[in-house]
Amino acid sequence: MTGAARLGRVVLAGTPIGDRRDASSALVECLQGAELIAAEDTRAFALLLKRLGIETRARVVSHFDGNEAGRTPELLEVLRRGTDVVVVSDAGMPLVSDPGYRLVRAALDAGAEVTAVPGPSAVLTALAVSGLPVDRFCFEGFLPRKGEARRRRLDELAAEPRTMVFFEAPHRLAQFLTDAAAALGDDRPAAVCRELTKQYEEVRRGGLAELAAWALDHARGEITVVVAGRAADQFGPDDALALVRARMADGEKLSAAVTEVAAMTGAHRKQLYQAALADRAAASEESR
Known part of the structure; x- marks a missing residue:
């Protein structure tokens, strides 16, 4: 056989x-x-x-x-x-x-x-040289080209505690950074990495608004943008609960979502777990 x-x-x-x-x-x-x-x-x-x-x-x-x-x-x-x-x-x-x-x-x-x-990998190389935290990060790739859709996605990322990595075309870089500054804050730390490993490699670090102004005259080549996540001391209970809710919407189990969010935001795990249970129960009641 x-x-x-x-x-x-x-x-x-x-x-x-x-x-x-x-x-x-x-x-x-x-x-x-x-x-x-x-x-x-x-x-x-x-x-x-x-x-x-x-x-x-x-x-x-x-x-x-x-x-x-x-x-x-x-x-x-x-x-x-x-x-x-x-x-x-x-x-x-x-x-x-x-x-x-x-x-x-x-x-x-x-x-x-x-x-x-x-x-x-441009993602990992940019992370390594950005000077931003790399213990936890997420990759967002290219955001929508249209302004309204791009701004909506950036608004959704405003509470993201992990360092974020984006790809962007040079002709859209200044507008992307301007939109990011509006959603995440003018002073949110970031790094624009262009032409990584090439002859004209350049890494520009600063706040989003500062980088947006710089990009008006310096956006050339292959671009990777690294943006710091929201600082743990900026999270309130509602912010942490919103992150748990988002993770559960993506299919993550409640306990795992609470554990991860608590670790990233500094929230009290037991209190966050109880709040998430109550939130889930309320949502279930509303759907009936």
């Missing part, structure tokens, strides 16, 4: 975010030995190979936002034939504000293995 055919693996390969010397030997080996590479931009990938001074025997196909849904079944069929699929984005780790999630989800559902060749 023969066993089931081996499925190929999805290999998420992190590429340099700027400096080609950040490419690991594992990445080079992976690209040189690959049979099929799904690249966010095939031209950018060809340039990466040239910068690294290597060649690949792999078939390279495009895999970007516009064709990801249609490309996934084709790549899944490749996996079923036992061939690995290497996924690369233009820079950094795939899936982080880049394509790849549909393929990962489909591969896992089909029983295929998903692994990674770790590489540079």
Whole structure:
């Protein structure tokens, strides 16, 4: 009796975010030995190979936002034939504000293995150099482009106690920072990190309003923004309860949500737990 055919693996390969010397030997080996590479931009990938001074025997196909849904079944069929699929984005780790999630989800559902060749990350690099707390953080990626939707999301983040990381296009940076200052406070500490690991790398630190004024004349290149969370001493009981409510709305259990929020805000855990129970009971009564 023969066993089931081996499925190929999805290999998420992190590429340099700027400096080609950040490419690991594992990445080079992976690209040189690959049979099929799904690249966010095939031209950018060809340039990466040239910068690294290597060649690949792999078939390279495009895999970007516009064709990801249609490309996934084709790549899944490749996996079923036992061939690995290497996924690369233009820079950094795939899936982080880049394509790849549909393929990962489909591969896992089909029983295929998903692994990674770790590489540079603009998120973690910006966090490390920001000078802001990094023990707890959240990644928000690109906020909505339209002003009203962007401001609404920033208002929702006003009570977020964790350090926040955003991506933003240079032509929208000044307005993003202005909106952030209005929602989070002019003096909320932040850092604008541009061109990380590249020749013109720059990290500008200051309050949001100050950075918004600076960005009017200095927004160029690839931008990552790091913003401090709300300080623990700025939280009242209602603020902590609102955070618990938001976490429960996202599916987190009450006890776990209370424990995490209490740790982040300094709220008394038992009192917060009792308030959250009462809040949940009141909400349940209103829905009847």
